[in-house]
Amino acid sequence: MERSAIRQWFERLDYLDIVLWLFRVVLIVGIVWGTVVTLRSGKYPTETWLKFLVFGLAQGSLYALIALGYTLVYGVLLMINFAHGEFFMSGIFTATVFIAIPMGQSGFTDQHPILALGIISVVAMAVSVGIAVLTERVAYRPLRRAPRLVPLITAIGASFFWQYFFRGLYGSGITAFPDVALLKGTWIIGGIELLKSQVIVIIASVLLLIGLYIFVKRTKIGKAIRAVSENKDIAALMGIDVDRAITITFAVGAAMAGAAGVLYALMYRQVAFMMGFFPGIKAFTAAVLGGIGSVPGAAIGGLLLGVFEAVGPNLFLEGVGITAPYQLKDVIAFSMMVLILLVRPQGIMGEPLAEKKA
Amino acid sequence: MTMTMETETRFNWREIVQLGLLAGIIALSLCAIGIVGTFGGVDVIGGVFTVGHVFLFGATMGCAYLAAQRNGGGRAGQTLVGGLVLGLLSSLPVALLTVAAEPINLRRFLLNVSPELLEIVAFGQEVRALGALILMAVASVLGLVGSGFYLMPPRTRKPVFAGLTMVLLIGLLAETIILAWGNQGLGLAIRRVVFARRGLSILGAALVFLIVAGLNAWWGSRGEQIKGRVNALPPGQQRNVRWGGIALGILVMLFLPVLLRTYLTEVIDNVGIYILMGLGLNIVVGLAGLLDLGYVAFFAIGAYVMGVLTSYGELGIAGMSFWAALPIAVGAAVVAGVILGIPVLRMRGDYLAIVTMGFGEIIRILAISDWLAPAIGGAQGVLLIPKIPVVGLEGGLVSPERLYYMILAGCLLAFFVSWRLRDSRLGRQWMALREDEDVAEAMGINLTKVKLLAFAIGAGFSGLAGAIFATKIGSVFPHSFQLLVSVNVLSLIIVGGIGSFPGVVVGALLLVGLPELLREFAEYRMLMYGALLIIMMLVRPEGFWPSEVRKRELYADENGPSPSGGENIVEPV
Numbered sequence: 001m002e003r004s005a006i007r008q009w010f011e012r013l014d015y016l017d018i019v020l021w022l023f024r025v026v027l028i029v030g031i032v033w034g035t036v037v038t039l040r041s042g043k044y045p046t047e048t049w050l051k052f053l054v055f056g057l058a059q060g061s062l063y064a065l066i067a068l069g070y071t072l073v074y075g076v077l078l079m080i081n082f083a084h085g086e087f088f089m090s091g092i093f094t095a096t097v098f099i100a101i102p103m104g105q106s107g108f109t110d111q112h113p114i115l116a117l118g119i120i121s122v123v124a125m126a127v128s129v130g131i132a133v134l135t136e137r138v139a140y141r142p143l144r145r146a147p148r149l150v151p152l153i154t155a156i157g158a159s160f161f162w163q164y165f166f167r168g169l170y171g172s173g174i175t176a177f178p179d180v181a182l183l184k185g186t187w188i189i190g191g192i193e194l195l196k197s198q199v200i201v202i203i204a205s206v207l208l209l210i211g212l213y214i215f216v217k218r219t220k221i222g223k224a225i226r227a228v229s230e231n232k233d234i235a236a237l238m239g240i241d242v243d244r245a246i247t248i249t250f251a252v253g254a255a256m257a258g259a260a261g262v263l264y265a266l267m268y269r270q271v272a273f274m275m276g277f278f279p280g281i282k283a284f285t286a287a288v289l290g291g292i293g294s295v296p297g298a299a300i301g302g303l304l305l306g307v308f309e310a311v312g313p314n315l316f317l318e319g320v321g322i323t324a325p326y327q328l329k330d331v332i333a334f335s336m337m338v339l340i341l342l343v344r345p346q347g348i349m350g351e352p353l354a355e356k357k358a
Numbered sequence: 359m360t361m362t363m364e365t366e367t368r369f370n371w372r373e374i375v376q377l378g379l380l381a382g383i384i385a386l387s388l389c390a391i392g393i394v395g396t397f398g399g400v401d402v403i404g405g406v407f408t409v410g411h412v413f414l415f416g417a418t419m420g421c422a423y424l425a426a427q428r429n430g431g432g433r434a435g436q437t438l439v440g441g442l443v444l445g446l447l448s449s450l451p452v453a454l455l456t457v458a459a460e461p462i463n464l465r466r467f468l469l470n471v472s473p474e475l476l477e478i479v480a481f482g483q484e485v486r487a488l489g490a491l492i493l494m495a496v497a498s499v500l501g502l503v504g505s506g507f508y509l510m511p512p513r514t515r516k517p518v519f520a521g522l523t524m525v526l527l528i529g530l531l532a533e534t535i536i537l538a539w540g541n542q543g544l545g546l547a548i549r550r551v552v553f554a555r556r557g558l559s560i561l562g563a564a565l566v567f568l569i570v571a572g573l574n575a576w577w578g579s580r581g582e583q584i585k586g587r588v589n590a591l592p593p594g595q596q597r598n599v600r601w602g603g604i605a606l607g608i609l610v611m612l613f614l615p616v617l618l619r620t621y622l623t624e625v626i627d628n629v630g631i632y633i634l635m636g637l638g639l640n641i642v643v644g645l646a647g648l649l650d651l652g653y654v655a656f657f658a659i660g661a662y663v664m665g666v667l668t669s670y671g672e673l674g675i676a677g678m679s680f681w682a683a684l685p686i687a688v689g690a691a692v693v694a695g696v697i698l699g700i701p702v703l704r705m706r707g708d709y710l711a712i713v714t715m716g717f718g719e720i721i722r723i724l725a726i727s728d729w730l731a732p733a734i735g736g737a738q739g740v741l742l743i744p745k746i747p748v749v750g751l752e753g754g755l756v757s758p759e760r761l762y763y764m765i766l767a768g769c770l771l772a773f774f775v776s777w778r779l780r781d782s783r784l785g786r787q788w789m790a791l792r793e794d795e796d797v798a799e800a801m802g803i804n805l806t807k808v809k810l811l812a813f814a815i816g817a818g819f820s821g822l823a824g825a826i827f828a829t830k831i832g833s834v835f836p837h838s839f840q841l842l843v844s845v846n847v848l849s850l851i852i853v854g855g856i857g858s859f860p861g862v863v864v865g866a867l868l869l870v871g872l873p874e875l876l877r878e879f880a881e882y883r884m885l886m887y888g889a890l891l892i893i894m895m896l897v898r899p900e901g902f903w904p905s906e907v908r909k910r911e912l913y914a915d916e917n918g919p920s921p922s923g924g925e926n927i928v929e930p931v
Contacts (some may be wrong), residue, residue: 016806019700080708097467139892148707149649150895153852156651157891159843164885168391171469283718284712324728331723334716338701341709 018145020342035105036318044314052310059265060306061205065260066283066292067298068212068254075229075293076249079148082155083135083247083282085164087254089273091128095120096177096271098169104178113182121262124151128258130250131162133355136250141243159280167273174272177265199213201263215252216295225249229293278330282309285337291347300348309333359480369429374440375419378447378501384417386451388551389479391885392470394880398478402529405564408479409530409543409878415500418448422504422710437505443503447495450663453490456480497829516578522572528566529558533877538619611766613853624758627830627873630765632870633822635847635860636854637772638819643848644857645785647792649711652718656817657727658689658839660824662685662734665744665834671742673735680746680754684825691821693865699813706795716845725836739835746829761830767828772819776859779815788812846870847914849887853894855901864903 005133063221073081105110109116114207139158184186211357216222227235228245236242258308264279291299312332315326340347388394398410422441429437455471456479459462464471480489481496507515528535531555540549552562588599635657642650667676676683685797698717702710724730726737734740746764747754755761779785787808790798791817799805828834849871854861869887873879879886894901 004807014701016703020704080712130782139896142896146895146899147645148897152649152711153707153848154892154895156845156848157888157895159888160884161888161892164882164888165387165391168393168882168885169468280713281715285716288709322729327727328729329722331720334720337716340714341705342701343711345704345709 007027014171015296017155024154024208024339024342027335031316034266034318037200038315038318044319047192049311051194052314054192054194055306056307056310057303058306059310060280060286060303060304061202061209062260062264062267063283063286063306064299064302065208065256065263066208067252067287067302068256070284070287070296071290071292071295072216072225072249074252074287076225076232076246077140077144077151079140079151080155080284081140081250082152082280083158083162084253084257085276085278085283086159086166087128087132087135087262087276088264089276090162090166090256091124091126091254091258091269092177092265093166093170093175093271093273093275094127094202095124095262096175096265097122100178100265101175109178110181111120117180117262121259125255125258128254128261132250132254133247136247141246149337159277163273163276166210169244170273172273174270177271179269180266183266204259204263208256208334209295210255212252213295221245223246224264225252243335269345282333285340286335287347288337289347291349293349294349297347298351304348305333305336314331366568369440369799370442373428374425374444375447377425377852378444379451380418381421381448382451383878385448386455387450388413388417389455389475390468390470391882392472392475393882394478395470395472395475398880400530400876400878401532401554401557404557404559406560408478408557409526412526412612414452414479414919415497417499418445419504421448422501422510425703426505426508427446427453431850438502438511439690440502441501441505443501445498445504448501449494449497450480453493453697456486456490456493465482481885513575513578517571517574520574521567524570525558525563525566529563531875532557534622536715538622599847615762620758623762627758627761627765628874629866630762630769631830632771632825632847632850632866633862634765634826635820636824636851636866637769637776637859638816639847640780640851640857640859640862641776641788641819642812642816644781646788646809647794647906648745648809648812649707650714650813650816651711651841651848652698652714652721653816653820653847654839654841654843655718655721656820656835657768657824657827657843658721659694659817660821661828661838662740662824663690663821664825664828665740666734668829669740669743673733673740674742675828680744680825680829684822685736687825688821689816691824694813694821695817696810698919703809713736715841715844718839718841722836722839722841725839734834738835739837740828741833743832743834745832751908753913754855755829761826765826767776768822769857772822773859775815784808784811845887849900851900853890855904858901858903858905861901861903861905865901869901892924 005016064208066084067086069087070081073079073084100109100116100186103119116214137152140151183200186193186195187199188194189199193274216225224235224240224245225248226248227238227240228242232242236239260279261271283302286301286305287298289305290297290299309329309332313325313327313329314334317328322328385394386756394410394414395411396410398408400409401407402409408806422444425440425444426437429440447772455464456476459476461469476486479493480486481492483489483492501865503855507518510518533556536553539545539875551559552565552908553559554562558566559837586595591599610617614626635653638656639650639653642648643652664680664683664687666673667678667686668680670677670702678686698714702713705713725734728736731738745754745756746761748760756766787798787803790801790803791808795805827838831838841891843901850865852860853869854863862925873883
């Protein structure tokens with residue numbers, strides 16, 4: 001009797017669970033240990049950490065803006081739109097080559113900086129939306145009912161296609177984004193010297209995120225998008241034009257990505273054909289972190305990821321004795337993604353996903 | 359009267375306009391991103407037309423054919439006029455570019471609107487407007503030809519198409535072919551007749567076209583008969599025919615380096631390494647349905663382990679020979695496959711893809727980092743890796759021709775293993791897993807075990823490829839292990855046909871072999887891969903050489919009951 005109870009317990013015990021738990025524990029202990037050692041060494045003053053933090057928030061708000069596109073599209077199509085990073089790149093790259101550089105050379109930007117930034121933003125967002133709608137129409141729509149691997153592969157193809165398409169158009173080098181005098185220099189806020197561009201990026205992103213949240217929650221089109229992401233067929237029965245709702249979803253996500261592109265250019269002052277790749281993957285990580293399908297989740301996930309990436313290398317890794325830890329910031333981002341998918345696959349804000357979705 | 363009215367209205371002019379403009383935009387894009395200009399230097403028929411022209415007018419001809427096909431019922435005259443109009447329309451954007459590019463100095467923005475490009479699109483005319491007129495005339499005629507192509511009976515169309523394709527292919531590869539064979543004896547004699555200074559000669563093109571079209575027409579009329587005769591043979595003799603074919607294939611493979619000479623053998627070696635990786639990934643993606651985008655990680659691990667163990671430079675730790683280090687390199691890749699496989703066991707589809715991609719990038723970033731530089735050299739990599747030693751051969755496998763046999767052996771082994779695995783219990787478990795994980799689990803399949811086995815075996819092949827790659831190059835750099843390698847391998851198995859073993863070979867030859875022969879491709883390789891992935895998924899998701907099972911699955915819906923009824927409610931998974 002007793003023997004069989006023990007045997008049952010052994011049989012039920014999935015050793016995969018044990019291994020996964022060990023994996024989680026090792027990662028978390030490693031992170032905590034590294035943090036404690038670094039903090040005790042007192043190598044960096046508090047001000048440095050705060051600067052890292054603001055930089056992380058600025059970077060994170062960009063991730064958040066891009067992550068919205070992933071989250072919205074995943075919501076309606078259950079598909080990772082691999083090409084989303086390229087929507088981000090295409091808009092600002094085009095706007096830089098055709099608008100920003102000529103305007104910078106002619107002195108227009110210095111005379112009317114606000115107007116110039118407005119024109120650049122409109123062009124960048126329009127191009128991003130155009131590319132997104134075109135991609136959706138040509139590459140994704142015909143495959144709506146195909147097996148799930150098929151649109152994913154198409155999306156990977158679209159990503160590479162657009163990257164190298166724009167490389168062909170504007171060249172493979174890194175193009176400098178002209179300086180905007182208005183955004184140069186620093187502000188002193190609360191006793192800390194902060195780069196103007198970073199502060200502007202954070203404020204603009206927060207405004208855009210709130211705007212999008214209202215759009216999805218309050219407008220009729222937003223309601224249609226939410227209905228389609230609940231259930232396409234029933235939404236169609238309720239008289240919603242599903243194809244149109246999906247196109248609008250892509251367009252809205254791409255508009256946010258286009259805006260993020262402008263902010264990226266203001267912050268890093270350069271654009272290139274491969275600039276969409278890493279921000280794209282990280283924004284996806286942010287979307288997963290926040291809970292894919294959730295708009296506030298994307299915002300929180302993006303900010304958290306940005307901060308972790310900015311603070312992480314020095315905080316977690318330096319204490320463990322790793323040289324040149326800043327080279328490993330991408331490793332931190334990817335490891336975080338794996339950790340989240342292991343510990344809480346539905347993300348911070350997400351509802352538990354049905355097996356089918358995960 | 360009413361009859362003509364009806365045919366008039368049935369001919370869809372709107373479609374002509376749409377397709378014409380589409381072709382025009384495609385042609386303009388190809389000009390703007392530089393493909394037309396770059397390939398303008400590659401003559402298909404020396405002095406007559408270049409590959410650049412093929413790209414410039416390809417869309418026009420394709421769309422004209424498509425338009426004719428869609429208007430299938432129309433009269434011949436109407437179809438031809440439609441093609442003419444379509445061709446004219448399609449030339450307008452590029453004609454505009456020809457005239458306007460220089461006055462507004464478009465090159466400020468678009469790097470590739472170069473003088474070379476304008477030279478091609480203006481047909482060498484100094485007066486650009488005249489060039490634009492010639493362009494429009496040529497495009498109109500080609501639109502006409504494209505639609506006329508549709509009007510041909512299929513019996514003529516197929517041989518003509520085959521002949522033209524072969525002329526294009528041989529013209530494209532003329533330089534390589536001349537380099538490999540055209541230097542002495544018979545080769546030199548043939549070269550003088552068939553090839554011009556660049557590309558084919560006119561006579562050569564005509565010869566190639568006639569031979570290929572003739573053979574194609576002959577096979578078209580007699581092929582069925584011959585197949586029928588073989589099928590009518592008694593089973594014993596049929597087997598003999600099949601074994602004869604296999605023996606011939608092996609014989610060709612054994613003597614391939616002799617036939618191909620050094621340069622082409624080198625290319626085939628690279629193709630072979632990708633075949634090896636493709637076969638491995640085919641197990642993971644094709645059989646088990648686990649989309650792995652971090653496959654390059656195992657290639658890197660195999661290469662680095664081989665490098666560190668055998669190198670006689672500073673970073674070498676053991677000074678082992680290739681054969682002693684090989685099991686360790688492959689074993690390390692297998693172990694890595696299992697270790698990276700464990701955390702993703704519970705993930706599916708898209709999540710799996712992006713996490714494995716993350717792993718691939720982590721491995722590359724670690725390889726390039728200063729942290730691990732004392733062990734594996736960081737950005738400088740591991741140098742001085744010896745060649746593969748073989749008893750009785752001085753210096754071991756030094757030349758591409760010798761290395762070819764090592765790669766061939768690896769590929770044959772991988773083929774054998776995958777082939778035996780596919781039809782084994784494990785293979786059928788993988789395929790069940792691919793179709794539906796939940797059902798597979800309910801059927802009593804141990805998901806953990808079969809998934810890890812798929813990752814491990816796939817990783818093993820990749821590690822083997824990496825080990826051979828390390829000795830082939832003689833050094834290992836982190837630069838060789840970018841995400842692009844994973845995408846290349848994935849693309850080639852998709853183009854060949856997911857789950858199909860011969861498909862891997864076809865895919866590798868097309869996607870790895872062809873671009874290596876043409877240096878002009880280098881710049882646009884990824885662009886073409888991207889386009890190819892999309893087009894394949896849209897038009898031919900089963901690949902060029904599909905596995906039978908896969909083909910049946912993809913077209914099951916069309917033959918079976920159509921899902922247009924209540925089934926539509928079910929969400930596609």
